[in-house]
Amino acid sequence: MQGIYSHIFYPSTLNELLNLKNKNPDAVVWSGGTGLMGKQKRKIPVIPDNIIQISKISELKKIRRTERYLEIGAGASINKILNVGQHVLPNALAQAMKLIKPSTIRNMATLGGHLCMPDKRLNLFSVMILMDVSLELKRAGGARWIQLTRFFNKNGKIQLKNNEILTRIRIPFGNWNWELFKSDGNPFFDTGQAISFCILAEIQKGIINDYRMVIGNSGKHTVRNIEMESLLIGKKLPLSLKESSFIVEKYKEWIKSQTMELTPFQRDRTIRFIYWILKELLP
Ligand SMILES: Cc1cc2nc3c(=O)[nH]c(=O)nc-3n(C[C@H](O)[C@H](O)[C@H](O)COP(=O)(O)OP(=O)(O)OC[C@H]3O[C@@H](n4cnc5c(N)ncnc54)[C@H](O)[C@@H]3O)c2cc1C
Numbered sequence: 649m650q651g652i653y654s655h656i657f658y659p660s661t662l663n664e665l666l667n668l669k670n671k672n673p674d675a676v677v678w679s680g681g682t683g684l685m686g687k688q689k690r691k692i693p694v695i696p697d698n699i700i701q702i703s704k705i706s707e708l709k710k711i712r713r714t715e716r717y718l719e720i721g722a723g724a725s726i727n728k729i730l731n732v733g734q735h736v737l738p739n740a741l742a743q744a745m746k747l748i749k750p751s752t753i754r755n756m757a758t759l760g761g762h763l764c765m766p767d768k769r770l771n772l773f774s775v776m777i778l779m780d781v782s783l784e785l786k787r788a789g790g791a792r793w794i795q796l797t798r799f800f801n802k803n804g805k806i807q808l809k810n811n812e813i814l815t816r817i818r819i820p821f822g823n824w825n826w827e828l829f830k831s832d833g834n835p836f837f838d839t840g841q842a843i844s845f846c847i848l849a850e851i852q853k854g855i856i857n858d859y860r861m862v863i864g865n866s867g868k869h870t871v872r873n874i875e876m877e878s879l880l881i882g883k884k885l886p887l888s889l890k891e892s893s894f895i896v897e898k899y900k901e902w903i904k905s906q907t908m909e910l911t912p913f914q915r916d917r918t919i920r921f922i923y924w925i926l927k928e929l930l931p
Contacts, residue, residue: 673810680756722760740827774864784816804868835866
């Protein structure tokens with residue numbers, strides 16, 4: 649049931665939040681509220697009956713760096729992450745964060761809220777799916793870690809129990825020395841039109857040691873093909889014309905078959921992107 653009047657809980661500690669969620673499993677967690685409210689068009693917005701507002705909880709906003717990873721509290725806003733962590737953030741992630749516009753939204757929108765959007769995988773999700781990111785999910789009296797790749801099942805349903813909260817996001821440092829993020833359209837508003845591409849690669853002495861690419865289609869899944877990636881791994885740069893034409897043809901074949909995952913517009917954009925990458929960037 650949703651109405652005009654809501655009960656809003658304001659926990660100020662993580663323990664309080666977990667106990668509240670345990671007692672009120674149907675209460676909606678409200679972080680920045682941009683995902684929950686951003687598309688409402690009515691004069692009087694429809695808001696959930698029970699809300700747990702988590703913005704007062706400082707434990708959820710911490711950002712910490714170790715030798716091996718960067719750990720970000722689920723309640724940290726995108727701008728806070730950019731300000732605190734830009735020099736340690738993987739470049740592609742920083743690029744994707746800066747492209748969340750308008751910039752005022754980045755003051756409110758949190759990384760946790762971004763990853764927990766139930767209906768679509770947004771831009772930061774796509775980038776982080778390539779980075780072996782793991783998530784800490786807490787409930788009263790317990791916690792578990794889950795890989796971001798398993799956070800949504802094959803039907804696109806979030807794997808968060810109704811007494812659980814996403815608390816920390818752990819991003820391991822990779823050996824990427826070639827990172828790229830490009831997007832066209834806004835995945836939050838333009839389903840079927842918006843598209844994003846992220847590539848992470850490790851290139852040493854002209855050899856591609858690792859290459860990963862994901863396509864964000866603004867739907868419930870991201871699109872990735874490890875077999876296609878392997879066509880580039882081990883290759884010496886610059887690619888020969890023969891190699892590059894072979895790879896483009898393989899990609900075209902695969903992209904044309906993605907009729908469920910990508911709209912005709914997105915397939916067209918993807919093919920152009922592949923041409924651009926192979927011709928301009930990996931000459
Ligand atoms: C005007 C506008 C422009 C935007 N532009 C872009 C863009 O260019 N690119 C892009 O990728 N995205 C864009 N977005 C989407 C934006 O990134 C998300 O709305 C935002 O990241 C969600 O974060 P939030 O803190 O506001 O989440 P909320 O709205 O508070 O929550 C979103 C969902 O996550 C759940 N949730 C939140 N935190 C937790 C937690 N810790 N544990 C468990 N569940 C939780 C909530 O219950 C809800 O279901 C835009 C949004 C707006 C409104």
